[in-house]
Amino acid sequence: MPAYLHPGVYVEEIPSGSKPIEGVGTSTAAFVGYTEKGPVADPTLIFKWDTYDQNFGGIIDTGMDTVGDPMGYDVYNFFLNGGTAAYIVRIVEEDSAESAEGFIEHPDDATQIIKFTAANPGEWGNKLLLKFKQKAVGSNFFKLEVGTGEGDDFKVLELFTDLTVADDTADDYIESKVNDASDLVQVEMQDVDQYLLGKSISQNLSGVTDFSMLNTKSMTVTVDGTARAATFDAADFTSASTLSDVADRIQELVRGAVVANPAVRDFTCDAESDQLFLVSGSRQASSSVVVSGPGDASIDLLLGLANDGTELTGQESLNAILSSSSGEVTLDDGTNGSKPSLDEYSDIFAQFKKIRDINIICLPGQTYESSAEQAIIDAAVAHAEKMKSRMVIIDPPVNNELTTEKDVTDLNLKPKTYSVVYYPWIKVANTHYNAESKPGVPQTVLVAPSGYAAGIWAKTDGRRGVWKAPAGVETSLLGVAGQQYIVEDGEQDQLNPMGINCIRKLPGYGPVIWGTRTMATKADPEWRYVSVRRTAIFMEQSIYNGIQWAVFEPNDHRLWASLRLNIDSFMNGLFRAGAFQGEKASDAYFVRCGLGDTMTQGDIDRGQVIVIVGFAPLKPAEFVIVRIQQKVGQQ
Numbered sequence: 001m002p003a004y005l006h007p008g009v010y011v012e013e014i015p016s017g018s019k020p021i022e023g024v025g026t027s028t029a030a031f032v033g034y035t036e037k038g039p040v041a042d043p044t045l046i047f048k049w050d051t052y053d054q055n056f057g058g059i060i061d062t063g064m065d066t067v068g069d070p071m072g073y074d075v076y077n078f079f080l081n082g083g084t085a086a087y088i089v090r091i092v093e094e095d096s097a098e099s100a101e102g103f104i105e106h107p108d109d110a111t112q113i114i115k116f117t118a119a120n121p122g123e124w125g126n127k128l129l130l131k132f133k134q135k136a137v138g139s140n141f142f143k144l145e146v147g148t149g150e151g152d153d154f155k156v157l158e159l160f161t162d163l164t165v166a167d168d169t170a171d172d173y174i175e176s177k178v179n180d181a182s183d184l185v186q187v188e189m190q191d192v193d194q195y196l197l198g199k200s201i202s203q204n205l206s207g208v209t210d211f212s213m214l215n216t217k218s219m220t221v222t223v224d225g226t227a228r229a230a231t232f233d234a235a236d237f238t239s240a241s242t243l244s245d246v247a248d249r250i251q252e253l254v255r256g257a258v259v260a261n262p263a264v265r266d267f268t269c270d271a272e273s274d275q276l277f278l279v280s281g282s283r284q285a286s287s288s289v290v291v292s293g294p295g296d297a298s299i300d301l302l303l304g305l306a307n308d309g310t311e312l313t314g315q316e317s318l319n320a321i322l323s324s325s326s327g328e329v330t331l332d333d334g335t336n337g338s339k340p341s342l343d344e345y346s347d348i349f350a351q352f353k354k355i356r357d358i359n360i361i362c363l364p365g366q367t368y369e370s371s372a373e374q375a376i377i378d379a380a381v382a383h384a385e386k387m388k389s390r391m392v393i394i395d396p397p398v399n400n401e402l403t404t405e406k407d408v409t410d411l412n413l414k415p416k417t418y419s420v421v422y423y424p425w426i427k428v429a430n431t432h433y434n435a436e437s438k439p440g441v442p443q444t445v446l447v448a449p450s451g452y453a454a455g456i457w458a459k460t461d462g463r464r465g466v467w468k469a470p471a472g473v474e475t476s477l478l479g480v481a482g483q484q485y486i487v488e489d490g491e492q493d494q495l496n497p498m499g500i501n502c503i504r505k506l507p508g509y510g511p512v513i514w515g516t517r518t519m520a521t522k523a524d525p526e527w528r529y530v531s532v533r534r535t536a537i538f539m540e541q542s543i544y545n546g547i548q549w550a551v552f553e554p555n556d557h558r559l560w561a562s563l564r565l566n567i568d569s570f571m572n573g574l575f576r577a578g579a580f581q582g583e584k585a586s587d588a589y590f591v592r593c594g595l596g597d598t599m600t601q602g603d604i605d606r607g608q609v610i611v612i613v614g615f616a617p618l619k620p621a622e623f624v625i626v627r628i629q630q631k632v633g634q635q
Contacts, residue, residue, distance in 0.1 A: 005354035014330050017562045021546030021570035027079060028357050028540050030087040030390075031451075032348055032363035032380075033052050033071035036060050036336070037124040040097060043355060049079040056088055059604040061142055061432040063315045067398055068447050070364035072426065074451030078362075080479050081452055082459025087358060090122070091344050097337030102329035103190075104132055106321060110171050113195070113322065114165070114174070115188040115385035117331055125334035128184060129154065133327040136586055138429040140164060140315055142174070142322065157513035164190065165322065166196060166285035185331075195321055196314035198224065198263075198280035198287035203309060204396065206274040211241040218295030221254045224287050225436050231240035232297065243271040246301070250278065252444040264288060265331060276301060279319055280314070281429045287314040297613040323554045345371070345376045348631025349383040359537070360457060361392045362450045368411045384418040389541050391533065392482060394421045394519075395448040396500075401485050408498040415523035417533055421512070422449040422501045427482035439469075449503055454514055466538045467579040469531040469620035473500070473509045480511045480596070487514075497521060501530075539615065543567060547611075555609050560593045563611050567591045571613065589615040 006012060010189035023197040030043065036057030046052055052075050078086060099121045100539040102487075104114040114132070118125025131145040131154075142165060160181070163174040168189075171177070178187045200221075202515070218231035218619070230253040237245065251269040255412045266281025267289075276540070280287040290311060291304035303309045312320065352358055361380055366373045380392045393414070402408055402423055413421065427444045453470070456477070487502040493503055499522070501515030516530045527533045546566065571589045574580065582588035592598050593611040603610060 016563060017558075018569075019546070019549055019566050021542055021566055023570075024545060025357055026359050026534060027361060027461045028087070029082070029083060029360040029454045029458070030089065030352065030355075030358045031075055031078070031362045031364060032072060032089040032091055032345065033074070033366070034222065034339070035071050035088070035090040036091065037120055037122045038090040039089065039120050040090050040092060040337075041351075043089050043348075043351060044566045045085065045087050047085055048410055049076055051442070052076075052088060056090065057122075059431050061441075063443060065445070066442050068428065068430065070448060073445075073447040074362055074364040074454075077426075077428075077447065077457040077479055077486065078458075081477060082462070083455040084458055084462070087355065089348055091340045091348060092337030093340050093472060094336070094344060097121030098333060098335040100128065100331035100334030102331040103373045104322060104325055104327070104329060106195075107143070107325050111323075113149065114190055115187045115190055117188070117329060118280070119182065119184050119186055121334065122336050123329050125333050128331045130329040130331070131327060132322070132329065134319060134323040135161065136368050137323075140319060141172070142319075144174070144178065144187075159183055164315075165192070166318055176629075188404050192318055193283035195318045196280070196283045196285055196287060197317050198279040198289045198314050199310070199312045199317055200289040200291045200303055201310040201312075202276040203307070204274050205243060205276070205302060207244075208300070209565065211237040211243070211246050212239055214297055214300060217297040217300065219297035219301075220292050220294070220309060221250070221267075221278060222288075222290040222292070223254065223262060223267050224282055226261045227264065228264060229253055230258065230297065231295070241276065247271040247276055249472055251509075254278075255539075264437035276303065278303070283314070285313065285315040285318075286400055286614045288312075292340070294498030306446065313541070315583075321623070334521050337593065342372070342375050342379060343346045345381055349379060352383060353387065358392050359534075360454045362454055363391055363392070363395075364448060367397040368396045368413060374412065381414060381416050381419045385416065386626070388418075389537055390418070391530075392418055392419045393450040393453050393516075393536070395426075396421060398446055398448075400402035400532075402495055403491050404494050405498055407493065408500055413499075413519055415519050415521075415526050417518050417520035419519045420453070420517075420530055421496065421499065422453045422503060423518060424483050424485040424487065424503065425449060425485060426452065426477075426480050426503070426511075428479055429481050433447060446484055452480075452503070453501075453513065465577060465579060467531055467535045467574075467618050469529060471513045471516040471530075471620070473506065473512055475513040476509055477503070477513070479510045481509065508593075529617075529619055531620060535615075536619060539571075539574070542570065543613065546570065550609065555604050555607065557594070559609060560595075563593050563609070564591050567611060567613060571615065579618060587616065589613070598633050 006508050038056040060069040083525035100118040102116045103112040116130055127148050135141040135143050140161045143161040145156050147154050149155050160178050162172050162174050164170050165174050175187050214232050215234050215236055221228050221230050247269045254267050263280045268279045270277045278289045280289050291298050298304045307310055353582045366376050368374050384390050384392050425446045427449050430442055430445045433441050433443050456475045458471045460468050488505050492502050499517040504514040505511050518530055518533055533591040570593045575585050575588045580588035591613050598610040598612050
């Protein structure tokens with residue numbers, strides 16, 4: 001309660017009780033099946049075919065097979081026929097698919113320095129060629145080209161410039177920069193600390209024959225910023241001393257007494273190929289060894305930039321190794337994996353429980369042809385029944401003509417209100433046929449009808465509403481070259497009562513969907529029609545989402561009135577849009593909520609508020625009957 005403590009005018013906002021209910025989406029599909037590439041077991045929402053083509057590999061070439069790629073064609077036909085949004089789930093047997101890999105290796109010992117891995121499993125990654133090279137001579141930056149083809153046929157698909165390879169905190173570090181942006185590869189730097197060595201390298205000293213000249217001379221060796229004086233004693237060397245003796249003495253002098261700086265404590269000096277290699281003991285990009293005066297020792301040993309020696313930071317040492325490698329990497333050992341089983345599909349359906357906007361489920365490649373496939377389809381239907389927010393479109397087996405009731409019965413389809421079957425399979429132009437380069441492949445292939453049906457559902461929802469049956473002359477299908485089997489009136493007389501929705505070719509309209517039944521046609525005739533089932537789903541989910549505000553509100557007449565008001569407003573909007581039967585709203589729907597009507601005191605004591613919503617579904621005019629009577633002439 002507000003507190004009124006001083007005289008004045010108080011302005012208060014009072015809730016109106018009106019909380020509009022918004023209609024949920026009805027046409028987001030989910031396709032679960034095999035693709036050539038893409039993330040495994042990870043639902044990915046896309047809005048156009050081009051995204052599928054790019055991220056999941058498009059339509060796979062099935063070679064001489066007369067059946068086209070199930071997943072690719074299903075998704076393609078969905079978007080072609082009106083689909084607007086779809087979750088794509090690539091599925092394979094667990095841990096059976098491998099990602100292609102490749103390495104940048106040390107040119108001397110083949111030690112792996114940089115690992116490149118295809119962004120996701122599959123043989124597609126074996127086609128990738130990577131070109132990794134220094135941006136310019138002496139630069140700390142590299143560039144990476146990711147593409148396909150070799151030589152003049154190399155096609156760059158992704159390009160990354162200004163990459164560094166040592167400091168993993170830098171914005172341009174290769175791992176973070178590539179991994180965050182690339183759709184094709186992931187990068188992992190291997191243990192490169194061993195190469196991050198600050199160095200000072202002398203010129204070739206093969207011309208020096210007597211190192212006793214160094215006695216009493218000195219130089220300064222600065223290791224990672226710590227300057228160490230290296231002064232040789234009068235008797236350090238004789239005419240018989242070797243370059244290795246000089247290296248050992250320099251290491252001893254620079255290290256001296258133990259110091260806190262590990263770069264100095266672990267400093268090394270070695271003689272290799274008539275050169276001196278002075279190396280910092282630290283392993284970091286900024287490590288360095290700088291040789292200078294005072295003293296003439298650096299001059300005699302040709303160390304330091306002033307004497308044309310070579311000095312490299314840790315970063316520059318690693319860069320030098322990478323720039324001396326071939327710089328080209330071909331990824332290999334990628335595998336597509338084995339055909340998934342029920343376990344993998346069940347895991348996906350478990351994920352779908354958390355994705356509430358899925359309305360249509362398609363299972364490309366799964367039909368009622370085998371017991372294993374039946375189990376997968378039944379699991380999808382069971383999931384839909386449990387969620388009560390989506391339906392499953394089932395494909396019949398290919399090369400299986402249905403002409404009688406027995407043919408349908410033999411398929412062992414389950415009479416469920418959340419499942420729908422379309423028949424027959426469709427002939428489409430083979431996207432991989434080419435009269436010149438591939439004249440032997442079939443010009444047309446067979447594809448399942450589920451993708452077409454899902455697209456028509458989405459198109460009809462957008463144009464007319466979910467209560468309009470997705471069938472009739474408005475459902476002319478695009479991308480159809482023919483049908484595997486022709487359905488005439490006689491065949492449909494047998495199939496329609498069994499809940500099989502036929503695709504037929506009508507003169508003047510082309511191929512159309514000519515049926516709108518669920519599989520519950522006989523078992524549960526109340527939900528015989530696809531449009532009735534989907535309208536109920538739409539209403540249930542919309543109301544469910546729209547009255548969440550009521551949870552924990554005081555359970556009294558004010559709450560009941562508010563629920564009646566808001567739900568009635570939503571239902572009246574549907575009535576005005578033509579979603580129900582009845583000339584008047586009172587004939588089309590009702591909303592009830594109140595003590596003594598929908599609830600008892602016991603319900604209220606248990607914390608329950610019960611609303612009953614009824615509606616008169618708009619059923620399709622499936623049988624249009626015209627009765628003609630001859631008029632007899634009259635006097």
